[in-house]
Amino acid sequence: MKYLHDIGSYFLMLKRVFGSFTKTSVLRHLILKEINDLIITSLPIVAFISFFVGGVVAIQTALNMDNPIIPKTLIGFATRQSVILEFAPTFMSIIMAGKVGSFITSSIGSMRVTEQIDALEVMGINSLNYLVFPKIVALMFYPFVIVVSMFLGIMGGWVAGVQGGFVSSSDFLAGVQEGFIPYQLFYAFFKTLVFSFILATVPSWQGFYMKGGALEVGKASTNSFVWTSVLIIAANYIITQLLLS
């Protein structure tokens, strides 16, 4: 019963987000701010994690290849496949559910408990459009974050593979270019866009409809992380079934 109610309230929220629009000049300013808060400030952590996890993927692949008939190019190939198909789009999104998701929930939630949302409503502003719409737009730039993650993940694999003496630079790069299927890139970016919508709206919903005080803001942020990541994993499974099998 509660779940049905929650699902209903989530979709009603979406309807209201696209209801009456905030003044364009104000909205533009808000969107730029959100791009900075949600996208730009996420780049360092994304870059750090991608580079080193890409490196570990390459090393693990190399260490598990004890059969000499398997060509060394497989290291590059396997790194590319795992980074592009799963690591960058899906696992980065889980990390972003922690970083961006809890930021969104706690900032909207604290506006709720300190009556800042009421203040917007009193002024006749559609607070959902004002707060959530700029986040949805900002997160449309999220695929660029994933491009950075893909690139640095593969770079990390290359550096780790060559530095560790597991593979020659030319073998690795040949592997990266081997058997490339553009449709897989489409699949990766399609799911990234779906995740970005989840990342913008589910934490907003958690923050907007919360009740209580500062303590509840903390609880809502935790809940937000749990729900956002569960939904991302579920969406990943469904999209993969639909597009790849």
Next chain:
Amino acid sequence: MIKVENVHKSFGDEKILKGINTEFDKGKTNLIIGQSGSGKTVFLKCLLGLFKPEQGRIYYEDKAIQDMDDEEQRQLREKIGMLFQGGALFDSMNIEENVMFPLRMFTNRKKSDHLDRVNAVLKRVKLENVNKKFPAEISGGMQKRVAIARAIVNEPRFLFCDEPNSGLDPKTATIIDNLIQEITHENNITTIVVTHDMNSVMEIGEKVVFLKEGLLVWQGTNQEIFKTDHEDVTNFVYSSDLFKKIREVQNKEA
């Protein structure tokens, strides 16, 4: 002028407002008083249209909000200023941006004109040289003044204040109360202040409405409130020792 007719509001099975009738006058500070939990904030939010009453009508001048379409409600909102209990300043914006916010939303003048108006109202609430500070960097009393500045920047016809002096020391509270009253008189606006503070009643209670458990049980002026025999009102008024002593002295003199 705001007229209230038979307003009922419940949450679930719990009846919070049980049929309120009253009128709030223009050019006066109208006070809504009562114990915590008596429904004052809920009543205020009904007046503002943040809560929809199940029954009853609320007239702004001659038109009921219940009869207004979305556009008329939006226009009404532009004429309303609201001072929230905690200030409700936007903490991602500095003081200047906070006060300028309603202007940016509702008017299309040049930024320099906006800035002139912002500086004028900040001066009116006796705050200068804080433009670039953030809400978290100034004291509670200053935050309240910024919130007043934001509420009046767009020259509202109706001003609502929810417990404007909660969390302030008595002296600052008096300053804030007087500021609200002066602004009301200067601009001839309809001001409604929710409070449970007897000092405010004495200072600025030009019209006082007393709520108890969702019912309006008494209304009058701050002169009348000390003379009434209404038991609920006297219990509330003389709940503090100070007022009890004052009454004893008065009774002796009489």
